[in-house]
Amino acid sequence: MYNISKWDHVFKLDPNKTISEEDLKDICTSGTDAVMIGGTDGVTFENVTDLQERVEAYDVTCVLEVSDVEAVAPDFDAYFIPMVLNSGDKKWMLDVQHQAVKEYSDMINWTDMLTEGYCVLNPEAKVFQKTSCSLPDQADVLAYARMAEHLFRLPVFYMEYSGTYGDSALVKQVADALEETTLVYGGGIRTMQQASEMAAAADVVVVGNVIYDDIQVALQTVEAVKSTKKKDGGRS
Ligand SMILES: CC(C)=CCC/C(C)=C/CC/C(C)=C/CC/C(C)=C/CC/C(C)=C/CC/C(C)=C/CC/C(C)=C/COP(=O)(O)OP(=O)(O)O
Numbered sequence: 001m002y003n004i005s006k007w008d009h010v011f012k013l014d015p016n017k018t019i020s021e022e023d024l025k026d027i028c029t030s031g032t033d034a035v036m037i038g039g040t041d042g043v044t045f046e047n048v049t050d051l052q053e054r055v056e057a058y059d060v061t062c063v064l065e066v067s068d069v070e071a072v073a074p075d076f077d078a079y080f081i082p083m084v085l086n087s088g089d090k091k092w093m094l095d096v097q098h099q100a101v102k103e104y105s106d107m108i109n110w111t112d113m114l115t116e117g118y119c120v121l122n123p124e125a126k127v128f129q130k131t132s133c134s135l136p137d138q139a140d141v142l143a144y145a146r147m148a149e150h151l152f153r154l155p156v157f158y159m160e161y162s163g164t165y166g167d168s169a170l171v172k173q174v175a176d177a178l179e180e181t182t183l184v185y186g187g188g189i190r191t192m193q194q195a196s197e198m199a200a201a202a203d204v205v206v207v208g209n210v211i212y213d214d215i216q217v218a219l220q221t222v223e224a225v226k227s228t229k230k231k232d233g234g235r236s
Pocket residue numbers: 014038039040041065066067068069072073074075081082083084092093096097098100101104107108118125126127128130131160162163208209
């Protein structure tokens with residue numbers, strides 16, 4: 001059984017991208033806490049199940065981050081359901097989830113579901129544009145984090161800088177404001193130093209695109225995150 005509050009590092013694999021068997025093996029046996037399958041576009045039942053089967057050959061926790069209800073497949077260790085808190089369109093906060101629950105409630109095992117409160121902070125990211133986000137300032141981000149923890153009691157607050165490296169001072173401020181909710185950071189990690197810096201601030205660091213651009217650097221982020229957590233302690 002997975003426990004996200006104990007995780008430090010996650011690799012996010014995009015089912016719409018190609019990865020060699022050798023690289024996939026290195027990712028799955030890297031010592032990461034989990035492999036998350038997810039992306040914003042081009043996610044289909046076929047490419048999700050294809051990647052899922054390949055990851056299942058290894059002994060690593062594998063979760064599906066749902067971005068399209070048509071691409072939900074059985075037998076993942078968990079299902080992460082994003083709610084985009086800074087979307088200007090309630091569709092991405094409530095409506096798509098509502099529709100999915102209405103249609104599929106008899107197939108859902110609720111203990112496998114975990115809701116992520118997303119705060120998207122890179123205006124260039126596909127997810128920012130797709131979900132009509134507005135760019136929050138520091139006070140907005142802190143308010144979203146507090147709402148996630150105290151009003152919605154969400155297990156996860158996800159600071160999403162997808163494609164660009166974020167503001168570690170802001171990540172630290174959010175970490176200081178949260179007690180129970182797990183703070184996940186993702187975006188633009190391309191060096192061990194960046195991985196360590198974000199590991200010192202957030203509970204969980206997600207590494208995505210660099211997997212496809214520089215697999216060796218991607219693999220090194222596991223040790224960078226794990227050794228920072230060991231040294232600094234931290235909440236997770
Ligand atoms: C087990 C089984 C078969 C169950 C069936 C029952 C079932 C269907 C359960 C699902 C229940 C449920 C509540 C589903 C919700 C469905 C849904 C459509 C949720 C919407 C999620 C959402 C807000 C999506 C918007 C996009 C988003 C936040 C995606 C997350 C991934 C992400 C941020 C990727 C980064 O992407 P990007 O910025 O584009 O970067 P790249 O350029 O690298 O891709």
